Amino acid sequence: MTPFASALLDWFDRHGRHDLPWKHPRDAYRVWLSEIMLQQTQVATVIPYFQRFVTQLPTLHDLAAADEDTVLALWSGLGYYRRARFLHRAAQVCIEQHNGELPREFDALAALPGIGRSTAGAILAQAYELRFPILDGNVKRVLTRYHGIAGYPGEREIEKQLWLHADAHTPAERAADYTQAIMDLGATLCVRTRPLCAMCPVRSDCVAHHDNLTAQLPTPKPGKAIPSRSTIMLILRNADGQVLLQRRGAQGVWSGLWSLPEADDTDNAWREAQRHARIDDAQPLTPFVHVFSHYRLQIQPLLFDAAAPAHAIADNADLRWCAIADLPALGLPAPVRSLLMALPEPAAP
Missing domain, CATH: 1.10.340.30 (Hypothetical protein; domain 2)
Incomplete structure (x- = not known):
């Protein structure tokens, strides 16, 4: 050992x-x-x-x-x-x-x-x-600092070195x-920022600790700007308080989850809403940003209240009207779930 x-x-x-x-x-x-x-x-x-x-x-x-x-x-x-x-x-x-x-x-x-x-x-x-x-992320950080290995740990050659050390130990x-x-x-202890070296059991032989390199190791991933995208999420709510959900496709983020219909601009949002329901008015809700690992998504929710279904969708496996109380039984993205759970009460008729 x-x-x-x-x-x-x-x-x-x-x-x-x-x-x-x-x-x-x-x-x-x-x-x-x-x-x-x-x-x-x-x-x-x-x-x-x-x-x-x-x-x-x-x-x-x-x-x-x-x-x-x-x-x-x-x-x-x-x-x-x-x-x-x-x-x-x-x-x-x-x-x-x-x-x-x-x-x-x-x-x-x-x-x-x-x-x-x-x-x-x-x-x-x-x-x-x-x-x-x-060799998960925590282990990479420990071994990178302990052995003083410079270079982004996700690079093939650096990762090969780390696997050799992981196996040896x-x-x-x-x-x-x-x-x-x-x-x-x-x-x-060996956390990303401000590691607690004074409490570390292996600090006596740690290269990063000896050479004051804990802030530099592991070497960060080469940076690049995170792009932004925008979308309008359509909240169609019928007279019974149900909202229309749409299952996302097999590709892209949130694949296979129940979410809301989306559009890229206001005109398309109205057209998409009218595909599913008879609507009279729309209420913009507070926009928000959801950050993924590779981009930021700017979301504008648009609420269509008292929407009357334009056609039956019982035979469509990718569309459903759902009561708010039934949302916990479905797989929804967290920001969509939070958005729906915080909807304002319908206006009095």
Whole structure:
């Protein structure tokens, strides 16, 4: 065991996060679910989603049997919804090809939708105590600083170096604890800004600490301006207080989720609204901005009240009138859900 791993495990025994809900009980399904949820999302955010998810879908079989709307509704608000669809499909593949269980073989596990090299290693280490290195964002930051590696960690050559270090430090014993320990170190002490080096168990051999490089490492991703886009979201509300929802297509952001019809300008907004309902007036609501990883979306909500449906849509799987009280059962983007839950009361007739 390297001095790095030994010091890290000693620290973990005293200060690690031992009360995470996916550890009690710790089985492959719960570990897998937590690892997918934790991709690009912090632990504090994930915990309530995880608890709600396993309450409704406590086993891999339950997840595989669930419909997509149920899965997306449970995921709604976590973002990066492709993770949820991959999770759902991977569960179905496990039923079809792996006797209803997550495979213990690395190649078979990494081949499942949404599971790459690092996630597969984390699942095998934490669920089965098998020795596999991991390299998520927290681990990259720890190892970059500890070994003083300059260069953006997402670059192929830099990532290859980090994998070599990750493998060298991963001990043959206590694989589950070590994996959690290095993730905990990155999440609680070796954070992006103002790392708590005075409390770090490996600071004595950390190059970034010695050379005062913690603010420079990891090397940031080469920057580029985030573009902006704009859209008008149409809120068609009928006399019963139901709003018209439209399922988004398979491509692009929020794919497969229920959302609102959209248009790129006011004239097209009216034309789109008139395709679905007989309308008299429109009320612009407060515009807002939603930031994705690769662009900013400027949203102008436009409320059409007392909209009378222009035609029946019962046979259209991608359109539905929905009561506000029924929204929690559907997978909606978080900003759309918040917008609809905060709608003003209809004007008195």
